[in-house]
Amino acid sequence: MKVTFSSTQSDKRDAVVVTSLSSAKLRNAAVALDTKTGGALTRAVRATGFKGNAGQNISISGPANEDAKHVVIAGLGKSAELDGKKLQANGKSLTAIFNQNGVKKVDVELDSVRGTKAADMAAEMALGATLESYSFDKYKTGAKKKDERVLNFVVDDPAAAEKAFEKLSATAKGVFLTKDLSNEPPNVLYPESFADRVVDEFKGSNVTVRVLDEAEMEKLGMGALLGVGQGSERPSRLVVMEYNGAPDTASDDEKRPVAFVGKGITFDTGGISLKSGGGRTMKYDMCGAAAVVGAMKTLSERGAGSNVVGVIALAENMPSGSAQRPDDVVTSMSGKTVEIVNTDAEGRLVLIDALTYVQQKHDPKVVVDLATLTGAIISALGSEHAGLFTNSDSLSDKLLEAGTKTDEKLWRMPVGGAYADGLKSNIADLMHMGGKAGSSSAASFLEKFIDDGREWAHLDIAGTAFSSEATGYGVRLLDQFVAENYETQKAKPKRTAQSSLKK
Numbered sequence: 001m002k003v004t005f006s007s008t009q010s011d012k013r014d015a016v017v018v019t020s021l022s023s024a025k026l027r028n029a030a031v032a033l034d035t036k037t038g039g040a041l042t043r044a045v046r047a048t049g050f051k052g053n054a055g056q057n058i059s060i061s062g063p064a065n066e067d068a069k070h071v072v073i074a075g076l077g078k079s080a081e082l083d084g085k086k087l088q089a090n091g092k093s094l095t096a097i098f099n100q101n102g103v104k105k106v107d108v109e110l111d112s113v114r115g116t117k118a119a120d121m122a123a124e125m126a127l128g129a130t131l132e133s134y135s136f137d138k139y140k141t142g143a144k145k146k147d148e149r150v151l152n153f154v155v156d157d158p159a160a161a162e163k164a165f166e167k168l169s170a171t172a173k174g175v176f177l178t179k180d181l182s183n184e185p186p187n188v189l190y191p192e193s194f195a196d197r198v199v200d201e202f203k204g205s206n207v208t209v210r211v212l213d214e215a216e217m218e219k220l221g222m223g224a225l226l227g228v229g230q231g232s233e234r235p236s237r238l239v240v241m242e243y244n245g246a247p248d249t250a251s252d253d254e255k256r257p258v259a260f261v262g263k264g265i266t267f268d269t270g271g272i273s274l275k276s277g278g279g280r281t282m283k284y285d286m287c288g289a290a291a292v293v294g295a296m297k298t299l300s301e302r303g304a305g306s307n308v309v310g311v312i313a314l315a316e317n318m319p320s321g322s323a324q325r326p327d328d329v330v331t332s333m334s335g336k337t338v339e340i341v342n343t344d345a346e347g348r349l350v351l352i353d354a355l356t357y358v359q360q361k362h363d364p365k366v367v368v369d370l371a372t373l374t375g376a377i378i379s380a381l382g383s384e385h386a387g388l389f390t391n392s393d394s395l396s397d398k399l400l401e402a403g404t405k406t407d408e409k410l411w412r413m414p415v416g417g418a419y420a421d422g423l424k425s426n427i428a429d430l431m432h433m434g435g436k437a438g439s440s441s442a443a444s445f446l447e448k449f450i451d452d453g454r455e456w457a458h459l460d461i462a463g464t465a466f467s468s469e470a471t472g473y474g475v476r477l478l479d480q481f482v483a484e485n486y487e488t489q490k491a492k493p494k495r496t497a498q499s500s501l502k503k
């Protein structure tokens with residue numbers, strides 16, 4: 001789907017979208033079209049009881065005196081409540097118009113609403129439509145036909161709309177990258193090829209990428225991460241992405257980076273503790289890593305005014321003669337020894353070495369890790385919320401807020417205290433699992449590897465990262481989290497993308 005902005009209507013448009021505020025208050029373009037079509041719009045409003053509520057759309061087919069085969073009235077709701085999130089949802093709903101017979105070209109005629117310029121509205125709606133238009137069809141040999149869909153926004157200042165959309169499209173680029181990485185099959189995307197993709201993606205950009213191979217990780221003592229991948233023919237990798245967007249004028253504390261850490265198990269068989277279900281969908285066990293890469297992409301594309309480091313721990317969990325056993329003891333980079341209980345609880349093992357690495361090498365002011373960590377979080381929260389585990393109330397507030405604003409929602413769960421009691425081992429410093437509350441005990445294990453006084457949060461995204469395909473969960477959340485809390489004032493102006501557009 002192509003998005004365009006213009007000040008005039010397209011020739012030979014198949015459908016036209018006009019807008020209405022609540023109480024079915026038709027906007028100027030809608031009034032003009034109503035007059036042109038001999039009152040087709042007001043008749044449709046009356047006949048359907050259309051109220052113009054946000055997200056409520058009605059369609060009129062074959063209107064008189066109008067070349068477009070379909071007219072859609074899109075409800076924007078109350079002008080005082082109009083924000084980026086609602087407009088994006090609106091844009092997303094517009095893509096359904098292309099499902100109607102023969103619709104290739106759609107005009108969206110927008111009028112400014114009190115406090116919100118038509119150009120900004122168009123940009124937000126264009127982002128929503130773009131995000132919705134994603135598809136992953138590179139392996140469908142018959143699906144290579146050209147996408148001829150054009151969504152054209154008719155506004156008074158198309159140049160301003162174009163500019164605003166370019167800024168917002170950093171979000172779409174990050175989300176698409178995360179989805180692309182997540183959707184790749186595990187015979188194509190494995191630790192080495194994943195690392196190569198990240199290197200290629202950021203080549204020539206403002207993100208520097210460093211890839212650690214197994215020899216380097218061994219030197220650093222990453223026995224926990226390496227143990228997970230030792231049963232696979234595919235060697236493990238640790239990838240470090242650095243983006244330094246804080247201005248020179250920022251204080252030393254402002255320059256300390258925000259760190260994101262992602263679990264990247266490119267395929268999880270469970271290892272010797274083999275999964276019973278056949279392993280389908282276990283290619284998605286790298287969605288945490290994919291979200292971190294996508295967030296780095298978005299931050300760098302929009303030129304975020306802060307320093308951010310992303311670390312992803314990549315391994316394939318396979319059973320073989322060289323695979324890790326339950327009862328093994330490994331030594332992590334922190335120096336702590338860990339007794340292995342079940343080799344299917346591998347995510348926390350790769351994460352602890354990545355967490356230690358980023359704390360030792362980058363001294364971040366805050367660390368947020370993302371992982372499809374436990375099935376238990378799906379039982380608790382389904383796909384509505386990801387689980388949030390943190391040692392900091394203020395960090396919790398920031399993340400919950402970013403989740404609400406981006407609709408990538410979080411729910412805070414308990415960590416530490418008695419939830420860590422099950423992690424005692426008879427022969428090592430720790431066991432890596434134990435206790436009835438699977439998600440909280442996993443988080444409590446991770447917390448054992450966080451330095452005293454370091455702000456840390458763990459997001460268990462096992463229920464939100466994918467359904468039938470990857471959702472891209474986490475990119476917008478992390479971007480919003482940085483934008484709202486960690487950008488230095490003298491940097492580029494704060495974006496209005498996912499918050500309100502109003503000043």
Ligand SMILES: [Zn+2]
Pocket residue numbers: 268270317343344345346347
């Ligand atoms: Zn597993």
